[in-house]
């Protein structure tokens with residue numbers, strides 16, 4: 262703790278200036294825009310009275326603070342009383358713990374960069390349909406998910422349920438703030454790390470729900486640097502993992518530019534050891550009718566690409582239940598096929614009743630449970646998926662062995 266010896270006048274000046282500047286941010290959270298092994302994007306929300314963009318950080322060995330400058334903007338929807346700050350810390354060491362603090366607030370937070378090479382298993386969690394009910398269940402799910410010590414969290418849309426169905430009313434920012442504060446306070450691993458959030462677009466976070474311009478999801482785009490203006494993107498972790506973040510027709514059409522981009526981007530990464538997709542509306546739903554237009558479109562435009570380039574798993578959401586598909590290729594069960602998991606029951610206290618797997622050829626397992634998935638990726642190419650309930654009990658488990666369709670190559674282990 263620093264000690265100050267001050268004259269009364271200096272003490273008065275210090276108190277006045279410090280009480281102005283030492284505002285505690287309304288929310289602090291992490292995401293990535295690129296290279297999770299060497300960068301971290303830190304966001305924080307402050308009042309417009311606190312435009313200070315300093316971010317201080319050091320690794321666990323070096324106790325001198327480095328300082329970087331964030332940038333900031335006012336929030337959309339008339340919330341120009343608040344600022345969203347963004348700082349991408351770059352040139353970080355891989356697989357390293359860092360400490361940071363923002364502006365003049367003395368609270369110190371902690372994160373860990375990803376490994377540059379896959380020399381050990383990597384664990385993450387995946388879930389969607391998050392702030393559906395009370396903040397108590399959201400807090401509990403975040404605490405339970407964090408207790409598995411994930412390196413990151415895939416957030417499959419319907420995060421805040423803040424957007425109006427008809428697109429007429431402004432978004433309810435208080436819901437976004439509650440969501441982000443719950444994340445900040447509860448998505449903390451057992452060793453005190455904040456868990457970066459990797460989000461995708463969705464109906465409940467888009468005013469008008471489907472076929473809208475990005476301007477109809479103002480807070481989703483303002484609050485998360487990762488999707489940027491593009492709205493769909495890929496995050497490459499070294500040379501061992503790529504995560505494809507897709508928009509299931511909310512602010513970008515499934516077909517056309519997004520499908521062309523997906524084809525090109527998957528092709529460029531066809532030899533990548535682990536490839537994962539994340540999007541909101543399921544191609545292979547466990548509750549809703551699979552003949553609904555968006556599910557059909559995803560099966561028509563994206564699924565053939567997933568199969569062609571040997572995607573490991575697609576995390577789907579939106580149906581408020583749990584499902585694990587069979588391995589699917591060419592519209593039938595195939596041991597070299599793609600796995601689809603989800604189905605969006607993270608913050609849903611009364612999940613919907615899913616279809617019995619015996620009634621749909623593509624389903625292997627379903628459950629009417631509040632849930633998230635714990636994924637572990639191994640250097641051998643093996644993948645381990647567990648479904649957990651709100652108390653962390655594992656109720657389904659699947660080991661995805663390395664597909665014969667994608668032979669192990671030594672370059673994968675670089």
Ligand SMILES: [Fe+2]
Nearest residue numbers: 419464465579
């Ligand atoms: Fe949804």
